[in-house]
Amino acid sequence: xxxxxQDPGPLSVPEGAIVxxxxxxxxxxxQYFMWYRQYSRxxxxxxxxxxxxxxxxxxxxxxxxxxxxxxxxxxxxxxxPSDSATYLCAMSVGNYGQNFVFGPGTRLSVLP
Amino acid sequence: GAVVxxxxxxxxxxxxxxxxxxxxxLDFQATTxxxxxxxxxxxxxxxxxxxxxxxxxxxxxxEKDKFLINHASLTLSTLTVTSAHxxxxxxxxxSASPTGGYQPQHFGDGTRLSIL
Numbered sequence: 001x002x003x004x005x006q007d008p009g010p011l012s013v014p015e016g017a018i019v020x021x022x023x024x025x026x027x028x029x030x031q032y033f034m035w036y037r038q039y040s041r042x043x044x045x046x047x048x049x050x051x052x053x054x055x056x057x058x059x060x061x062x063x064x065x066x067x068x069x070x071x072x073x074x075x076x077x078x079x080x081p082s083d084s085a086t087y088l089c090a091m092s093v094g095n096y097g098q099n100f101v102f103g104p105g106t107r108l109s110v111l112p
Numbered sequence: 113g114a115v116v117x118x119x120x121x122x123x124x125x126x127x128x129x130x131x132x133x134x135x136x137x138l139d140f141q142a143t144t145x146x147x148x149x150x151x152x153x154x155x156x157x158x159x160x161x162x163x164x165x166x167x168x169x170x171x172x173x174x175e176k177d178k179f180l181i182n183h184a185s186l187t188l189s190t191l192t193v194t195s196a197h198x199x200x201x202x203x204x205x206x207s208a209s210p211t212g213g214y215q216p217q218h219f220g221d222g223t224r225l226s227i228l
Contacts, residue, residue: 032214040136041224044156044205051214
């Protein structure tokens with residue numbers, strides 16, 4: 001079993017749809033959880049990060065963490081064609097980004 | 113805030129040459145920077161952790177003599193691919209975490225390296 005697993009995709013949705021992206025993990029020591037968006041031939045861009053279980057909202061994005069189930073999600077409301085990218089979940093154990101593990105990524109296409 | 117600049121964005125060179133890639137944190141100090149390699153349609157693979165003022169820590173299977181890392185200041189780390197060959201062609205990305213408390217990694221825009 002991989003340390004971090006992510007819905008493989010690719011995922012295609014119509015513009016305006018609600019998108020749900022999910023990751024599961026096996027290491028209960030992970031404390032910090034991030035979502036990154038990566039456009040083709042660009043570096044990952046940090047979208048959300050959180051420490052505790054629960055929800056965190058930022059504009060059209062909501063990150064959800066359930067430590068008891070070792071499950072995290074990113075919801076995108078009112079999806080736009082500009083949201084088309086690869087989404088990477090990431091998690092780490094300690095400060096300063098040590099032991100930082102990425103999921104394999106989910107490619108999302110939002111169709112106009 | 114938390115901007116990481118990487119240069120160059122694309123380089124093409126002949127086999128056998130050495131290539132230096134710079135990673136700068138523009139608006140924060142970073143004790144630690146990270147270097148990743150990414151193949152098409154794959155996730156990022158950590159190559160090494162760069163520590164200011166000390167030797168880098170390389171991941172298993174990464175040749176330290178091939179990929180030289182220098183982290184001379186709190187805002188600059190460099191990766192030099194020595195005697196590059198076509199199999200070194202890849203997308204190289206750096207990241208940095210601001211010093212102090214927990215901070216997630218912020219990434220540069222990557223360098224596409226093509227060795228002919």
